[in-house]
Amino acid sequence: MTETLGSTGEFGLIAAVTKGFPQGEDVLVGPGDDAAVVAVPDGRMVITTDLLVEGRHFRRDWSSAYDVGRKAAAQNLADVVAMGARPTALVVGFGAPTDLPTAWAVELSQGLADEADLLGVSIVGGDTVQSDKVVVSVTAFGSLDGRRPVLRSGARPGDEVAVAGRLGWAEAGFAVLTRGFRSPRSVVDAHRRPQPPYAEGPRAAIAGASAMCDVSDGLIADLRHxxxxxxxxxxxxSQALAVPEPLEAVAAATGLDALTFVLTGGEDHALVGTFEPADVPDGWTVVGSVAEGNQDLPAGTVTVDGAAYAAPAGHAHFAS
Incomplete structure (x- = not known):
């Protein structure tokens, strides 16, 4: 008989998932007490939280539990590095129906742990609760290591806009999956499990990035922030944006526009930043520029090739 969360119980589940979580040198007290204790050598801590809700952010018939765990960790770790910080710890909240197989929850925890391990990040605690559908909430912590945080508010006229990481792959994967297909495998895998350019956040901060953001809602939408x-x-x-062959293939098969995937697709968690021209790090691709607002183009505007972008700019969480 399949063991479920109902038969495993809360504390049995906690014991099953936490035994595989190694603790790094920043962790003074890990799982097992009322709260964890994490060192903050810098005196400041970067904190971010994201939610994944079954049916909204993932589907169990599209993604394995391991994929969901990798994705849940990745989207939070990307937010930390987008501030120019070094991720140090994660806290995980997990809600699920009592008939969910325990093995699914354990596999989820392994995905979380493996993604965190890419950066030497510790999972230091969390909570479990019964819910009608699977919900995963991850809170990530990071250290600035003496650097200033890279905010969204620092872009200056004359800066160049540059990108690190992939754009449009996850959106192309979503387009494939919603039509009942599973190929090209590369874009489907990108939807299931993003690959943020983690090292580039701190590199950009050290290089002098004036502003930075992770591309979770779409390039245009996040540049608008x-x-x-x-x-x-x-x-x-637009000519500076790479449109890889798998995106072209999906666009041809679905009747969609491959460039639209790149401009508005989120969840690849690429990084976009602004820099003085001499400060753009090696490996980043310059895709645009920053200017002052005027009567025709007020401050806060994002254009493509000098013109307003008429189509939806990216994901909006509470749009109907």
Whole structure:
């Protein structure tokens, strides 16, 4: 008989998932007490939280529990590095029906642990609760290691806009899956399990990035966050954006536009930043520029090739 969360129980589940969580040198007290204790050598801590809700952010017939765990950790770790910080610890909240197989929850925890291990990050605690559907909440912590945080509000006229990481792959995968297909495998895997360029966040901060954001809602949508916070205008040059062959293949098969995947697709968790031209790090691709607002293009505007982008700019969480 399949063991479920109902038969395993809360504390049995906690014991099953936490035994595989190694603890790093920043952790002074790990799982097992009322709260964890994590060292903050810098005196400041970067903190971020994201939720994944079954049916909204993932489907169990599309993604394995391991994939969901990797994705849940990745989207939080990407937010930390987008501040120019070094991730140090994760706390996980988990809600699920009592008939969920215990093995599914254990596999989820392994995905979380493996993604965190890429950066030497510790999972230091969390909570479990019964719910009608699977919900995963991850809170990530990070250290600035003496650096200033890289905010969205620092972009300046004359800066260049540059990107590190993949754009549009996860969105192409979503387009494939919603049509009942499972190929190209590369884009489907990108939807299931993002690959953020973790090392590039701290590198960009050290290089002098004036503003930075992870691309979770879409390039244009997230650049708009920077433009609004910085009170500038940002123009994206479409010819500078790479449109890989798998995205072209999906666009041809679905009747969609491959460039739209790149401009508006989220969940790849690439990094986009603004830099003085001489400060753009090696490996980043310059895709646009920053200018002052004017009567025709007020501050907070993002354009593509000098013109307003008419289509939806990316994901909006409470849009109908």
């Amino acid at each position: 920077i433009a609004e916070a910085s009170q500038v205008v940002i123009d994206v040059r």
